[in-house]
Amino acid sequence: MAPEVRDALFDDETLTLLTQVADTDPALVVTDFHDPAVAPALARAEALLTGWECPPLDARALELMPRLRTVVHAAGSVKHHITDACWQRGITVASAAGANAVPVAEYTVAMVLLAGKGVLPAAAAYRAKRTWISPIDTIGRGGNYRRTVGVVGASRIGRRVIELLRPYDLEVLLYDPYVDTEQAAELQVRTVDLDVLARSSDVVTIHAPQLPSTHHLFDAQQLSRMPDGATLINTARGSLVDTEALTAELVSGRLNAVLDVTHPEVLPASSPLYELPNVLLTPHVAGSLGNELTRMARAAVDELARYAAGLPFADPVRPDALARSA
Template sequence: MERKIALLMDQENLDSLFDAAHRKRLTRLGNVVTVTKPGALTPERSAALIEGADIAVTSWGCPPLDQAILEQAPGLRLIMHAAGTVKRIVTPEVVNRGIRVSSANTALGQRVAETALGLTIVSLKNIWQLARDTREGEWGRNRPKVKELYGITVGVIGAGQSGGYYIELMRRFQVRLLVCDPALTEEQIREMGAVKTDLEQLMRESDVVSVHAPAIPATDKMINGPLLQQMKDDAILINTARGSLIDEEALVAELGKGRLWACLDVTNPEPPAPDHPFRTLPNVTLIPHIAGVVTNGLRSLGEFTVTELEAFSEGRPLNGTVQLARLDTLA
């Protein structure tokens, strides 16, 4: 009997994630069913699509896979999430049924890390200030503030998918790497080419701090006023994780002193209020949550998804397997 693959996503996500080549590869793996009408993917539409499926491919906008949906596919063996976190779709029923879950968070994390690297370089080079000076008729006034990605200390908070790849990218430069991640041992971090440290030391000694930790209750406002006050003068704080990880009121107070530079891809809430200081402080680079995947980058998630399904079909290990027992601590 031919394997059934249900793509549980609306037409917009379907078109954004999978190009013609991806879809051709999918059809070689089984009978692929997709939405045929525009509109949001409701639980009812999901239940109809998943009926009798062996594999479900989910993405943004997919409702939680609860009992009412899953009972339509008693033979479901794999949920492949063509997006990042699976927390919005995985229910206790998924765990109880022993369904394997994989996620394209690996590919998404790489895009986040690449953005963090770009922000690291242009911030150290003081590109933001120099570009503003040049537009205003100055030439090189702040050139002495330029730094290279060499001989400095870079602190990484969270060494999961995006943080781990950021560390890998940083190893191409001659820098000292500090990592704070309670889920990893000293030996594991040493093997990554970095030094395990606590948050206080990392904040105190780093020239650049890049935040990659998950948004869970334990990390809410973990970067608080006292820690921000310990940062070096002219240090750079980059947040491509979640806005909730930083005490934003404390950050505004510290930025108001002119000591630090912040690159914020995420805030809490998003977007910040029109009159929020992040929009006007001269030492803030504020961008609209684009560190992950947008436009053509979405195809990388489609590529990862299809490759993962091919591996599953051939009995090979999956690269995006989600450890459901650790779901509460994952991003």
């Protein structure tokens, strides 16, 4: 990982825990597997603790690590550095994706409730008029009582969102082609196809992975199915939404949006989405940041402790599931 990533992830207490679990030098941060200065350490390494900006673990890199048996990633997705060569070597992999899911789900639930309350149009109207505004006149459709929330994707984050929404008087719909009736019952949601979810939801929140099959999952046709005044929340990947089609809907004022990710990321400076009163743009902050990063580091150290004790990982990454995960 990059040195600044190490510094952001690990506080002193977590570094102490790491040295109790593993024979390691916390000051040694590898940014290039082919740097001669780190060759002796890599040759001895049984485990790698990785983070953002880890170089790809391809066959050439793995040749430098003959003793490597496991990789623990102190962040979410491992797709940037875990290659087929790792699986061919039988290397086990774990990640802190479950820990990173927590703040994303919390952000999402906050935005679902604000969207249901009609906060975006209310704030815009108040800012424009700068005088008393009757909530009944301004946001007559607002309120979270018996609203319908459509969750797209029963990923770690999607499942956490569903769990956090249970205390509220909301109906939750789920679209996920991999969730069967029994799993839906466990999640306490009703599964529907994507068309029905789009037509029926006051708020749609996207938690599906970026795959060829999910590219522009919400295109012009799907967006047109959403009810007038509905809100689209995207904390997954920007490419899951057709930006041009969404921009047209938002400029018209028919829909609202909360976008923590966009495509492209960052949007051009000329994009109207920066200024529209019915859009909340945030710069990819739903995931772990600040002191939340320590949660991911702790999760990674816990996984290393399990490995050292000969126990299975609590949150393993499996090659068959990786193909349809973030």
